[in-house]
Amino acid sequence: MIYIDGIEYLKSDNEHVKNAVINYLSNWNITVSTSGTTGKPKVYQHSEKLMRGIAEYNADYFMLNSNSRMMALYNPRGIGFTSMSLYPCAVANCDTFIETTVAALPDRIEEVQPTNMLILPNVWKTWHRHKKWKTLDLSCMKQMQVGSDITPNGLMEDLRKRGAQQVNTGYGSTEVPPLIMSTEKQDIYHFNDINPNIDYKFHNHDDDTIELCFKYKDQTDYWHSGDLIEITDTGEFELSGRRYNAFKMENCGDRVYPEQIEKVAIDNGASLALCRKVHHECVLYYTGNLDIKNFVDQHKCAYEIKPMKVEEIKVDDNLRKIDRNQVFA
Secondary structure, three states: OEEEOOEEOOOOOOHHHHHHHHHHHHOOOEEEEOOOOOOOOOEEEEOHHHHHHHHHHHHHHOOOOOOOEEEEOOOOOOHHHHHHHHHHHHHHOOEEEEOOOHHHHHHHHHHHOOOEEEEOHHHHHHHOOOHHHHOOOOOOOOEEEEOOOOOOOOHHHHHHHOOOOOEEEEEOOOOOOOOOEEEOOOOEEEHHHEOOOEEEEEEEOOOOOEEEEEEEOOOOOOEEEEEEEEEOOOOEEEEEEEOOOOEEOOOOOOEEOHHHHHHHHHHOOEEEEEEEEEOOEEEEEEEEOOOHHHHHHHOOOOOOEEEEEOOOOOEOOOOOOEOOOOOOO
């Protein structure tokens, strides 16, 4: 059974979500557009055969069975919802609970007692300091997946402390349906972590950066993800940031990966953070209460980072990613 905001979807008054669910269940052929962050947006067609294979793999990965209860927070309008929640639950013949309101999440978890859930980093950033979250019991969760962004320090530990039995962080996309790879470590992957249905390769750029490229085995073209990695001495690799967000400081020649700086800021009290180059300076806009001394001490570099507190940093309506094109006064 599928429930939208707690109501059986055939009776739900949320027509937008209900119609999307009906459409997806009746046609597993999916067409998606890329975000355009790697250049011009492209359209990708995913066949029913491919999507069913992904659903079967993810149903097994999430340990779903007929008694499982999957909590899905985001609206069913993208490939993440279908490949990570709706289709795996359809394969496993288990219940799906679709909650479209971020503010209702803790109460809905207590009510539903879900066994599985994907939690987005920005959702956790929004809730984890709230008193309602601090008393939340997650022992009902057999498997929680963290995804869609670089994982903040403390997120996975917090979910485990609240009782979640298995917590993994994952990496996905639109061009190649999630889940590409997953690990119990924080954003540090091993080649063995990559989905066996995936072909991958590395693209070495002239500036010595390494970009991830992927495709499903029955696809022809590799997808250039725009995500950069650093390979460790142990053969593992870590996501270092987006290629098209990185910039170079002229005074020292250092390359800046904004996502890494933002992660350190969040670890030191900022609620949200956005790093960018402004008039030859590296500026960090932040909300919340940033411990600037600790932030500077933990991110020593050849260039100076200028912290600037702002009232708001905009994210999209599902709290997925920050808007990197927003202008601050």
